[in-house]
């Protein structure tokens with residue numbers, strides 16, 4: 001059974017703690033909405049969960065998910081989609097080729113939707129032949145979210161997914177997230193605006209702690225010599 005558990009998880013940049021220690025668990029069909037003021041550490045938490053940053057303390061456990069090789073996945077990164085602030089789509093190539101890239105890169109066991117069906121599901125016409133850079137800001141965000149559908153993955157890690165979306169598109173994307181949850185997936189999303197996930201667990205990173213981890217101890221010459229085996 002799919003399950004994520006964060007235990008005394010501290011996240012940050014360098015040795016500066018942005019948020020934590022945090023504890024939460026999420027099972028199949030559950031979602032977590034992360035809120036908090038600018039700079040509270042929401043993106044840093046999501047990037048850590050997605051495996052792009054190392055935790056500064058504690059750990060994240062994943063159970064019940066199969067990686068690309070059919071073995072149990074050990075990190076969320078192996079089974080997650082991460083959609084950050086940026087769309088991660090190349091402006092100079094077509095929407096279709098961008099989606100093909102993500103399908104190949106992120107494919108696990110199950111087939112996803114075709115490009116045109118995925119675009120339809122996010123409320124776009126079949127723009128597959130257009131260069132991604134020709135799309136409006138909201139269309140670009142929607143086309144970027146379509147990659148969630150071309151390569152099915154258990155966990156969606158989403159940083160302000162509905163920024164730049166109009167009201168109808170926000171509603172539509174809320175329904176896509178609900179459908180993912182109903183199919184046993186997990187959604188973790190940071191946001192400044194309501195996402196329509198009525199039953200979501202909430203994590204409010206109210207205030208960024210200004211804590212630093214202790215600096216690594218400098219070795220003196222004798223310790224260095226001992227470590228190198230000279231003594």
Ligand SMILES: Nc1ncnc2c1ncn2[C@@H]1O[C@H](COP(=O)(O)OP(=O)(O)OP(=O)(O)O)[C@@H](O)[C@H]1O
Pocket residue numbers: 013014018036037038039040041042043044045208
């Ligand atoms: N690349 C980086 N290098 C160093 N510090 C960073 C980096 N990115 C963010 N930070 C710092 O980490 C802290 C948390 O930033 P983060 O982006 O996680 O906040 P956030 O809650 O997502 O903010 P926002 O609501 O503005 O998106 C901030 O103090 C920020 O200055």
